[in-house]
Amino acid sequence: MSTMLEVSGVGHRYGTGDTAHVAVDELSFTVEAGQLACIVGPSGCGKSTLLRAIAGLLPPTAGTVSLHGDRVTGVPDDLAVVFQDYSRSLFPWLTVGKNVEFPLRWSKLDKATRRDRAREALSAVGLAGVEGKFPWQLSGGMQQRVSIARALASRPALLLMDEPFASVDAQTRFDLEDLLRRVQTEQGTTVLLVTHDIDESVYLGDRVLVLSKSPAHIVADLPVDLPAQRDQITTRESPQFVSLRGEVARLLHGPAVTAAADAAEWEAAEKAASSTVENAKR
Numbered sequence: 390m391s392t393m394l395e396v397s398g399v400g401h402r403y404g405t406g407d408t409a410h411v412a413v414d415e416l417s418f419t420v421e422a423g424q425l426a427c428i429v430g431p432s433g434c435g436k437s438t439l440l441r442a443i444a445g446l447l448p449p450t451a452g453t454v455s456l457h458g459d460r461v462t463g464v465p466d467d468l469a470v471v472f473q474d475y476s477r478s479l480f481p482w483l484t485v486g487k488n489v490e491f492p493l494r495w496s497k498l499d500k501a502t503r504r505d506r507a508r509e510a511l512s513a514v515g516l517a518g519v520e521g522k523f524p525w526q527l528s529g530g531m532q533q534r535v536s537i538a539r540a541l542a543s544r545p546a547l548l549l550m551d552e553p554f555a556s557v558d559a560q561t562r563f564d565l566e567d568l569l570r571r572v573q574t575e576q577g578t579t580v581l582l583v584t585h586d587i588d589e590s591v592y593l594g595d596r597v598l599v600l601s602k603s604p605a606h607i608v609a610d611l612p613v614d615l616p617a618q619r620d621q622i623t624t625r626e627s628p629q630f631v632s633l634r635g636e637v638a639r640l641l642h643g644p645a646v647t648a649a650a651d652a653a654e655w656e657a658a659e660k661a662a663s664s665t666v667e668n669a670k671r
């Protein structure tokens with residue numbers, strides 16, 4: 390495997406002087422080509438800041454980012470980003486087909502190839518035949534699929550996803566998680582996905598990077614030793630999944646958690662897990 394992404398000593402401080410706020414501590418990690426790595430961390434710890442620095446949207450105040458060995462100094466051509474808010478990332482005045490083709494306008498591909506690429510990408514996310522519709526004629530889950538198709542159409546070296554399934558209902562979220570794992574495996578795409586959802590990070594990831602509270606630093610880098618073929622019911626019920634989820638939860642909540650708080654938290658986590666499995670069964 391070759392290294393696709395190298396994050397080296399990246400830190401970010403907003404502002405200067407007394408009012409400066411350190412959002413991200415100096416952190417380093419790599420993502421190998423074809424890997425799906427998840428970043429999980431508490432709210433406000435600096436996940437989006439880190440993703441923006443990796444995407445070249447924000448110059449970090451410390452460290453460097455390299456994509457396939459090239460230093461990132463602006464948004465790389467072969468990088469795609471999927472954000473949480475699909476309703477603001479699709480153009481309502483363009484058809485679904487034109488939305489997906491949009492980023493390809495800057496490629497050297499001719500018109501017919503661009504149209505074929507868009508059709509292929511839509512078919513990969515289960516939306517064959519909706520090219521002529523407008524985004525507002527589709528459900529929220531379908532719109533997020535269009536955003537994923539648009540990101541995949543350019544065959545990015547790296548796909549960054551910032552809480553991509555946080556704005557859809559539970560059942561759609563499971564469908565989109567499965568869709569992402571299937572398409573990522575089929576196309577060998579390298580993915581770095583940020584979430585605050587512990588279960589999602591374990592279910593989706595080949596690996597989970599756990600971040601601390603703000604300013605973010607890496608608390609743990611855990612390999613996910615679950616079978617590649619995952620299932621919303623049996624995987625989430627498996628002992629490996631439950632054990633990994635517990636490990637990530639303990640890392641996120643830190644050693645200061647008291648035994649009583651731990652017990653209460655476990656009870657809540659168990660309730661959440663069983664409702665998750667119930668949702669998946671529906």
Ligand SMILES: Nc1ncnc2c1ncn2[C@@H]1O[C@H](COP(=O)(O)OP(=O)(O)OP(=O)(O)O)[C@@H](O)[C@H]1O
Binds near residue numbers: 412435437
């Ligand atoms: N443009 C900005 N100027 C000043 N501070 C900012 C700016 N953007 C973010 N911050 C601060 O930096 C910290 C990290 O923010 P960031 O959005 O990266 O966290 P996050 O982990 O993605 O949060 P969430 O999980 O709630 O989306 C927060 O304290 C936030 O208030």
